[in-house]
Amino acid sequence: MLRVLQIVRLSSRCSSSFVSRMRFLNGLKQNDDVCSAALQDAHMFLFHRLSPLLQRNHQGTFRTAELRTSDVQSLLENLGSDRTLLQEAVLIGCTEQNQAQFCLDIGGLDQTAAEELCGGTFVDLRKSFFLLSGAEAPLVAKAQALLRWHQTNGFCSATGQPTHRNRAGSQRTCSSSGIIYYPKMSPVVIVLVSDGERCLLGRQATFPRGLYSALAGFCDMGETLEETLSREVAEEVGLEVQSFSFSSSQHWPFPQSSFMMACHASVSPAHAQLCVDHSELEDARWFSQQEVLSALQTPPPQRRRSPPHPLAPPKTRRRSSTHHRVDPEHQILNRLRRVH
Numbered sequence: 144m145l146r147v148l149q150i151v152r153l154s155s156r157c158s159s160s161f162v163s164r165m166r167f168l169n170g171l172k173q174n175d176d177v178c179s180a181a182l183q184d185a186h187m188f189l190f191h192r193l194s195p196l197l198q199r200n201h202q203g204t205f206r207t208a209e210l211r212t213s214d215v216q217s218l219l220e221n222l223g224s225d226r227t228l229l230q231e232a233v234l235i236g237c238t239e240q241n242q243a244q245f246c247l248d249i250g251g252l253d254q255t256a257a258e259e260l261c262g263g264t265f266v267d268l269r270k271s272f273f274l275l276s277g278a279e280a281p282l283v284a285k286a287q288a289l290l291r292w293h294q295t296n297g298f299c300s301a302t303g304q305p306t307h308r309n310r311a312g313s314q315r316t317c318s319s320s321g322i323i324y325y326p327k328m329s330p331v332v333i334v335l336v337s338d339g340e341r342c343l344l345g346r347q348a349t350f351p352r353g354l355y356s357a358l359a360g361f362c363d364m365g366e367t368l369e370e371t372l373s374r375e376v377a378e379e380v381g382l383e384v385q386s387f388s389f390s391s392s393q394h395w396p397f398p399q400s401s402f403m404m405a406c407h408a409s410v411s412p413a414h415a416q417l418c419v420d421h422s423e424l425e426d427a428r429w430f431s432q433q434e435v436l437s438a439l440q441t442p443p444p445q446r447r448r449s450p451p452h453p454l455a456p457p458k459t460r461r462r463s464s465t466h467h468r469v470d471p472e473h474q475i476l477n478r479l480r481r482v483h
């Protein structure tokens with residue numbers, strides 16, 4: 144209890160609300176008792192088999208369902224589950240008012256009954272990304288990534304023995320060897336290559352018809368950001384990058400948890416002849432600024448009828464107390480607009 148009070152005092156003494164929230168969250172990750180206390184009255188994001196629960200409001204827009212711990216306790220009782228399922232909730236953040244936010248997957252319970260009781264729908268994460276406002280999408284993506292990680296890391300890869308999570312769900316420990324596992328992400332570089340006039344976009348055979356995107360690739364073990372970037376551009380389109388600059392970063396939940404670092408890169412106009420590796424990309428080509436801008440100004444349903452068009456993922460702008468974060472591909476596109 145003393146530790147609980149210390150953490151609450153420490154976070155309330157801070158002059159900056161951002162610092163206060165970060166200290167509060169760190170306290171929840173480090174101390175199971177503090178975290179259990181916060182779970183008693185928390186905001187809860189529900190999932191069913193990794194699909195988040197969304198509600199539609201009167202204006203027809205979607206939001207994550209606003210549930211509190213007590214709502215979820217009643218829901219579990221109504222669905223015939225005992226309250227112990229609540230112990231599987233995972234910490235994902237906290238509100239501006241230092242209210243803890245958790246997520247919980249109720250995949251073992253009746254989906255339709257849960258939707259009726261909550262007045263919402265469990266929506267596939269990819270669709271949710273396009274339905275939610277900027278601030279909510281990253282939180283839902285983080286929640287799904289953590290829930291997935293817990294569902295697939297129940298055993299130690301060294302001993303085969305069960306692993307046990309801490310109260311926040313920020314780590315799992317092998318009951319036999321004591322090895323501690325932390326949630327895993329794969330670093331990825333996504334890069335918009337330019338020859339000074341045009342930008343380079345490519346498409347994989349699995350992309351929807353006509354859809355083109357900036358080049359991307361996973362970092363190999365031991366690589367720096369610039370090494371990955373240069374290797375991927377060389378491998379996929381046969382060009383040598385001359386210079387690059389970092390743009391922004393984003394957590395990307397597909398197909399699993401990637402940490403995307405977005406960059407701009409330039410190649411010499413004299414050496415801009417593409418040599419596409421068709422085992423990786425179905426096609427890659429240079430696009431003028433006008434082509435990119437007019438494709439972006441075309442509404443998505445019409446874009447499908449008039450390929451090719453570049454990939455424009457949903458905006459995932461979110462606000463912290465001190466700065467804005469804008470997702471990498473939108474920064475790239477905003478820069479194109481400014482150049483134009």
Ligand SMILES: NC(=O)c1ccc[n+]([C@@H]2O[C@H](COP(=O)([O-])OP(=O)(O)OC[C@H]3O[C@@H](n4cnc5c(N)ncnc54)[C@H](O)[C@@H]3O)[C@@H](O)[C@H]2O)c1
Nearest residue numbers: 329331333345347356357358359360361395397398399401
């Ligand atoms: N243009 C794009 O391809 C594009 C656009 C937007 C987002 N993304 C995201 O970027 C990431 C990487 O894109 P990519 O598919 O072009 O990568 P990529 O060019 O590195 O090729 C994928 C291959 O890399 C190998 N690989 C190495 N490490 C891997 C890991 N940790 N996880 C999975 N495969 C690994 C696998 O053999 C896989 O088939 C994905 O998360 C994707 O969703 C890609």
Ligand SMILES: [Mg+2]
Nearest residue numbers: 358359360379
């Ligand atoms: Mg690639």
